Amino acid sequence: MDKEPVFLFVTGGVISSLGKGIAASAIGLLLERQGYPVAMMKLDPYLNIDPGTMSPFQHGEVYVTDDGAETDLDLGHYSRFTHTPLSKISTVSSGQIYEEVLKKERRGDFLGSTVQVIPHVTEEIKRRFRVCAEQLHGFGFVIAEIGGTVGDIESQPFLEAIRQFRYEKGHSCLNVHVTYVPYIKAAGEQKTKPTQHSVQALRQIGIFPDLILCRSETTVGPDERAKISLFCNVPDNSVFDVPDVDLIYDVPIVLHNQNIEGAILQRFGLKEKAVDLSDWQRSSRPSVSTPPVVKIGVVGKYVKHQDAYKSLYESLYHASCKVGCQLKIEKLDPEKIEGEFPSTFKDLDGYLVPGGFGLRGWEGKIATATYCRTSKIPYFGICLGMQVLAVEFAREVLGLQDANSTEINAQTLHPVISLLSEQKEVANLGGTMRLGAYPCKLHEASLAFQAYGSHTISERHRHRYEFNSKYLADFCKKGAHITGTSPDGSLCEVIEVTNHPWMLGAQFHPEFKSKPTAPHPLFVAFLQASLDNAQAKTGKLK
Numbered sequence: 001m002d003k004e005p006v007f008l009f010v011t012g013g014v015i016s017s018l019g020k021g022i023a024a025s026a027i028g029l030l031l032e033r034q035g036y037p038v039a040m041m042k043l044d045p046y047l048n049i050d051p052g053t054m055s056p057f058q059h060g061e062v063y064v065t066d067d068g069a070e071t072d073l074d075l076g077h078y079s080r081f082t083h084t085p086l087s088k089i090s091t092v093s094s095g096q097i098y099e100e101v102l103k104k105e106r107r108g109d110f111l112g113s114t115v116q117v118i119p120h121v122t123e124e125i126k127r128r129f130r131v132c133a134e135q136l137h138g139f140g141f142v143i144a145e146i147g148g149t150v151g152d153i154e155s156q157p158f159l160e161a162i163r164q165f166r167y168e169k170g171h172s173c174l175n176v177h178v179t180y181v182p183y184i185k186a187a188g189e190q191k192t193k194p195t196q197h198s199v200q201a202l203r204q205i206g207i208f209p210d211l212i213l214c215r216s217e218t219t220v221g222p223d224e225r226a227k228i229s230l231f232c233n234v235p236d237n238s239v240f241d242v243p244d245v246d247l248i249y250d251v252p253i254v255l256h257n258q259n260i261e262g263a264i265l266q267r268f269g270l271k272e273k274a275v276d277l278s279d280w281q282r283s284s285r286p287s288v289s290t291p292p293v294v295k296i297g298v299v300g301k302y303v304k305h306q307d308a309y310k311s312l313y314e315s316l317y318h319a320s321c322k323v324g325c326q327l328k329i330e331k332l333d334p335e336k337i338e339g340e341f342p343s344t345f346k347d348l349d350g351y352l353v354p355g356g357f358g359l360r361g362w363e364g365k366i367a368t369a370t371y372c373r374t375s376k377i378p379y380f381g382i383c384l385g386m387q388v389l390a391v392e393f394a395r396e397v398l399g400l401q402d403a404n405s406t407e408i409n410a411q412t413l414h415p416v417i418s419l420l421s422e423q424k425e426v427a428n429l430g431g432t433m434r435l436g437a438y439p440c441k442l443h444e445a446s447l448a449f450q451a452y453g454s455h456t457i458s459e460r461h462r463h464r465y466e467f468n469s470k471y472l473a474d475f476c477k478k479g480a481h482i483t484g485t486s487p488d489g490s491l492c493e494v495i496e497v498t499n500h501p502w503m504l505g506a507q508f509h510p511e512f513k514s515k516p517t518a519p520h521p522l523f524v525a526f527l528q529a530s531l532d533n534a535q536a537k538t539g540k541l542k
């Protein structure tokens with residue numbers, strides 16, 4: 001097939017947080033099921049080069065790709081729903097666009113012209129669309145999601161680039177507008193006017209939506225959809241009802257039931273085939289009908305922000321479907337745990353300490369590790385959580401009371417966690433951590449090997465500090481083993497505490513690779529151990 005790829009541009013109207021990323025991912029999944037490859041990308045209007053330097057309170061999770069891009073969390077949705085390639089190509093910010101244009105200007109590439117938003121900035125944006133399409137190596141769909149809401153000043157260059165692109169490409173583009181239809185309680189009605197206004201704002205820029213996805217708390221009925229169709233100039237079979245659902249993995253089903261993929265394929269003269277999504281539905285639900293409850297405590301300083309540990313919560317959920325349990329997550333603020341571990345938390349079945357940075361909540365995380373180690377409760381430490389495991393072990397088992405990470409106390413007498421050697425000269429914060437996928441060798445007699453069933457794995461990293469190998473022999477002697485290392489053995493990637501049902505720390509971030517159809521082995525093993533613990537407590541086992 002030498003047909004040109006099709007470009008779907010996904011914009012948002014009325015308000016943010018409508019779940020554009022999930023809608024885009026669901027469309028991606030449905031097109032893949034029709035046999036077409038998809039390449040997804042996110043364009044964010046902010047001026048930061050990437051979200052790596054932003055607070056998780058502002059931006060939510062930073063998702064990391066194999067090639068080390070620090071990206072928006074929507075890429076996590078893309079990877080969980082589809083098989084899209086994800087890399088530096090898949091993530092674009094205004095900051096990156098301007099940086100590139102200004103670099104060219106300094107080099108003199110523009111040969112004396114006045115450098116302007118149109119055409120120079122818009123050309124660079126359009127170039128990114130084309131670079132993303134090259135990954136398809138032929139026909140397929142590029143799905144480009146534009147962050148923010150139509151009407152925002154800062155997203156205008158992106159929208160203008162889409163307008164130009166469509167003008168140039170003619171029929172190989174489609175605009176998908178995700179909008180909000182509020183229910184006004186006092187009037188007892190759903191209101192379509194905000195949608196009409198946001199479509200008007202799009203049309204002013206010269207973009208005419210082809211499909212409209214109506215997000216709402218409840219169903220958007222046929223009358224409202226007919227109104228939207230009429231006022232927005234979109235055929236009524238192209239206005240879709242996307243109400244809130246309990247499970248985000250049901251969004252593809254909601255759209256499939258209205259045959260969105262048929263509406264898309266028809267536009268391009270492509271044949272639609274019957275597909276069965278029951279495997280997808282099965283994989284995103286617990287595998288047994290009355291699953292036992294497993295309660296997991298997530299101890300992190302950003303727990304109040306629901307998106308700060310997005311991939312991690314999703315990975316726990318995927319694992320719970322596989323293990324066959326009903327997951328209850330208790331979000332615990334480590335600043336409230338300092339000192340003695342409060343008894344109210346003691347009925348949880350397993351604890352997870354996620355990645356993080358800085359001093360705040362550190363001692364509460366250490367207290368969590370002490371509690372799990374001494375009470376033999378499953379503990380899973382990810383990145384900073386692994387470093388917590390190591391420091392706690394050094395303090396309480398090796399008796400090195402001052403042990404610490406030099407990130408927390410640079411003057412510590414026992415720097416069990418210290419700066420990676422390549423980090424010592426690093427001055428800039430942005431994009432300078434040990435980032436992306438690295439291979440890791442696993443020891444055969446380990447929980448990690450049991451979980452992965454493989455000697456070599458590849459996982460993604462995002463950190464500056466590492467386990468200090470000076471302490472390796474002492475750790476081993478006292479029952480904490482380094483069971484995963486870099487191929488040359490120099491960097492510790494996994495630590496496990498023996499004489500404990502399941503206490504494991506990983507320097508990498510396994511949560512970035514879990515999918516409903518492929519739950520991550522470490523999360524599955526951790527949840528299985530937590531389920532065993534829950535059942536032992538209620539006397540159902542042993």
Ligand code: GLN
Pocket residue numbers: 354355356357358382383384385407462463464465466
């Ligand atoms: N702050 C720690 C480091 O830089 C851990 C980072 C993380 O958890 N992602 O090594």
